[in-house]
Amino acid sequence: MSTTTVSNKISYSEAENQGALVAVKAHLIAAFLVFLLMMLAGATLRAAQGNMAPIGADVFYQFMTVHGAGMIGIAAIAGMAVLWYFLRQYVPLSTKIFWINFGIFLTGVVIILGSVFLGKYGGAWTFLYPLPGISMGAWSTGAAAAFLLGLLIIGTGFLILLLDFGRAILSSYGSFGRALGLPQLFGKEPLNPYHPATVVAGTMVLIVDFIGIAAGAVVLVMMLVNLYNPEFKPDPLLVKNLIYFFGHVIINVAIYSAVVAIYELLPRYTGRPYKTSKVFYAAWFAIVFMVMSVYPHHLYMDFPMPKWAMIGAQILSYGSGLPVMVVTGYGALMLVYRSGIRWNTSAKLLMLSIFGWAAGGIPAVVDSMVSFNRVLHNTMWVPGHFHFYLLLGVLPMIFGFTFYLLNGANGAQEEKPPLTERLGFYSFVGGALLFVGGFLASGASGIPRRWAVHLEEWVPYAQWSTLGAVLVIVGVLLFTLRVLTVLPKAPDPALAPAH
Amino acid sequence: MQSIASYITLLGTVLLIGVFYFVISNSKLQEEYSSFSKKWYSFRGKWFIFLIILGTALTLGTLIPFPIPSQAKVYSSDDYQQVDVSGHQWYWTMSTDTVVAGKPVEFRVIGADVNHGFGVYNEDLELVAQVQAMPDYTNKLIHTFDEPGKYRIFCLEYCGLAHHVMMSELKVEAAN
Ligand SMILES: [Cu+2]
Numbered sequence: 060m061s062t063t064t065v066s067n068k069i070s071y072s073e074a075e076n077q078g079a080l081v082a083v084k085a086h087l088i089a090a091f092l093v094f095l096l097m098m099l100a101g102a103t104l105r106a107a108q109g110n111m112a113p114i115g116a117d118v119f120y121q122f123m124t125v126h127g128a129g130m131i132g133i134a135a136i137a138g139m140a141v142l143w144y145f146l147r148q149y150v151p152l153s154t155k156i157f158w159i160n161f162g163i164f165l166t167g168v169v170i171i172l173g174s175v176f177l178g179k180y181g182g183a184w185t186f187l188y189p190l191p192g193i194s195m196g197a198w199s200t201g202a203a204a205a206f207l208l209g210l211l212i213i214g215t216g217f218l219i220l221l222l223d224f225g226r227a228i229l230s231s232y233g234s235f236g237r238a239l240g241l242p243q244l245f246g247k248e249p250l251n252p253y254h255p256a257t258v259v260a261g262t263m264v265l266i267v268d269f270i271g272i273a274a275g276a277v278v279l280v281m282m283l284v285n286l287y288n289p290e291f292k293p294d295p296l297l298v299k300n301l302i303y304f305f306g307h308v309i310i311n312v313a314i315y316s317a318v319v320a321i322y323e324l325l326p327r328y329t330g331r332p333y334k335t336s337k338v339f340y341a342a343w344f345a346i347v348f349m350v351m352s353v354y355p356h357h358l359y360m361d362f363p364m365p366k367w368a369m370i371g372a373q374i375l376s377y378g379s380g381l382p383v384m385v386v387t388g389y390g391a392l393m394l395v396y397r398s399g400i401r402w403n404t405s406a407k408l409l410m411l412s413i414f415g416w417a418a419g420g421i422p423a424v425v426d427s428m429v430s431f432n433r434v435l436h437n438t439m440w441v442p443g444h445f446h447f448y449l450l451l452g453v454l455p456m457i458f459g460f461t462f463y464l465l466n467g468a469n470g471a472q473e474e475k476p477p478l479t480e481r482l483g484f485y486s487f488v489g490g491a492l493l494f495v496g497g498f499l500a501s502g503a504s505g506i507p508r509r510w511a512v513h514l515e516e517w518v519p520y521a522q523w524s525t526l527g528a529v530l531v532i533v534g535v536l537l538f539t540l541r542v543l544t545v546l547p548k549a550p551d552p553a554l555a556p557a558h
Numbered sequence: 559m560q561s562i563a564s565y566i567t568l569l570g571t572v573l574l575i576g577v578f579y580f581v582i583s584n585s586k587l588q589e590e591y592s593s594f595s596k597k598w599y600s601f602r603g604k605w606f607i608f609l610i611i612l613g614t615a616l617t618l619g620t621l622i623p624f625p626i627p628s629q630a631k632v633y634s635s636d637d638y639q640q641v642d643v644s645g646h647q648w649y650w651t652m653s654t655d656t657v658v659a660g661k662p663v664e665f666r667v668i669g670a671d672v673n674h675g676f677g678v679y680n681e682d683l684e685l686v687a688q689v690q691a692m693p694d695y696t697n698k699l700i701h702t703f704d705e706p707g708k709y710r711i712f713c714l715e716y717c718g719l720a721h722h723v724m725m726s727e728l729k730v731e732a733a734n
Contacts, residue, residue: 117719120721181718187673189671190672190716195647197719295692296692296695299692360688361690361692361695362627362690369626373620373621381606381610381613385606389602392577393599395581396581397585397594398588400585414575418570418575421566421574422567425563428616429624429626431563431620433559433688434685436688436714437677437714437715438714440563500564502560503564504560504684507675507712509716509722510722511721512723516683
């Protein structure tokens with residue numbers, strides 16, 4: 060079977076494919092609207108720091124909490140939608156369960172919004188123990204509990220979806236090892252260059268996300284018990300470890316699930332196949348472990364952490380940039396080089412996403428070195444680096460996929476992209492670079508993160524960043540207009556003949 | 559340190575932009591994939607080895623000596639000036655607000671209620687040292703002030719609604 064030249068694709072009925080397409084579109088439309096709203100909240104935060112938005116500190120920290128939780132959640136669910144769309148072509152996924160997760164997610168979102176805007180919860184999305192329970196009267200125990208419960212509910216939805224991933228992958232490949240290409244990597248089976256990259260990525264996401272969310276559930280339950288039974292006091296350093304493990308995994312998985320858009324779409328646009336290889340399997344196999352073991356780089360300034368954990372985290376943080384970047388980024392550039400690609404909006408966004416992911420990795424790796432972390436930890440450098448690869452990496456992957464659905468596989472390649480798309484693209488890119496540069500420059504100047512009010516010396520940085528944020532929002536607004544007007548009726552491009 | 563971080567990031571980003579510009583400007587032309595794929599695949603191997611060597615050098619260069627002070631060690635009051643620091647919602651308490659330059663200071667930092675971040679800033683608002691202030695643990699931060707002056711203490715871990723007003727001052731006097 061491994062010598063076949065075409066990978067086995069699952070065949071669904073016409074109605075099943077239509078149903079799946081509707082579900083994916085619902086995820087994407089929700090994602091665009093939430094991204095836009097969360098960006099407005101984020102821009103307000105920077106404007107407040109630039110003395111341009113008169114909001115009180117309490118509202119600032121509520122916005123900050125919503126912006127963080129909202130962006131993580133929507134990036135996770137939108138990344139999942141990209142992965143789900145392609146993964147179901149290789150393994151039999153259930154559209155019903157995909158919808159169930161979406162429903163549970165929205166329920167959790169409503170509870171979280173209630174905890175923040177009705178209950179005044181402002182303990183940041185990182186809910187660092189014991190802060191949710193000790194607010195000095197700013198929010199009630201009930202509000203903190205609702206926030207934690209909302210996260211727990213969202214996690215449960217993801218676990219259900221991941222169980223379906225597991226069932227489907229096992230039914231097609233027999234074991235997760237085979238799905239990851241391990242028998243081929245270790246020479247037990249002949250190499251099959253048409254073993255789908257999406258299945259490899261999907262299996263990695265399943266394993267890592269499941270463990271990460273399970274750890275998150277444990278810590279959320281511990282904290283909920285503590286809220287109502289203060290006798291039960293978990294070790295603060297242990298809780299911190301669990302929170303950062305969970306938080307690091309969940310946001311990284313958003314990247315590793317959305318990245319399949321590059322594997323699946325660039326070959327269509329360049330007319331060159333993305334073949335899997337031993338190097339590819341090795342990279343993804345390594346990343347399964349690295350994504351889970353690098354999180355102590357969040358805890359360098361917690362000096363009681365064991366020394367080996369810090370050294371390991373620094374080495375692995377650097378290492379975790381290598382496999383997928385040397386494979387995915389490099390491979391993608393090779394696909395594009397002298398390919399005769401037509402630059403439609405989707406192709407442009409995907410190319411941008413590779414740049415953003417790689418470039419955003421540089422300040423991340425710098426910060427993951429203990430010597431630099433000593434003067435960059437919890438400064439604006441941190442939001443600087445993660446906005447770099449989230450805003451310029453993950454979002455363009457999700458957007459690029461959306462424009463693929465919207466314009467059809469080949470459709471818009473024939474003509475120039477519409478003006479709204481071109482304007483949107485350049486406003487987004489220019490704004491994002493300015494915005495991210497503002498953050499990084501702030502961090503290098505020692506400006507602390509998560510401060511509602513800035514010292515006078517720091518105000519200009521916030522003002523430049525606000526300008527960047529506004530340009531980003533203009534770009535996303537233009538994209539959203541296209542999405543709302545064209546996407547609902549767009550036909551499935553998979554049914555169109557390939558390039 | 560901060561400016562080195564900025565230069566590395568700026569340089570890396572510019573180099574990447576260069577690579578992307580090169581590939582994009584060479585994207586319209588069509589050429590058979592097999593005519594160059596072998597060459598660039600073998601270059602990838604070299605690139606990978608270069609990154610491994612760079613990583614090894616960075617690891618050794620930045621971890622020896624280990625940049626975080628030993629927590630197990632007992633710092634004697636003969637050699638170290640000692641300051642007990644405690645972070646509260648939303649103020650700092652310090653056993654003294656005056657130290658001298660040139661002799662290492664041991665800050666023994668705790669969080670009295672929630673997590674805080676003890677960040678020391680010089681007169682130019684540059685961050686010179688930091689450590690987390692956490693409940694149930696005493697974190698030992700060792701720092702030697704080279705320059706006398708008025709230093710400021712800011713909170714670097716989000717700790718609730720008045721996080722940004724958690725400021726204090728530390729006087730560093732010239733050694734006599
Ligand atoms: Cu604070």
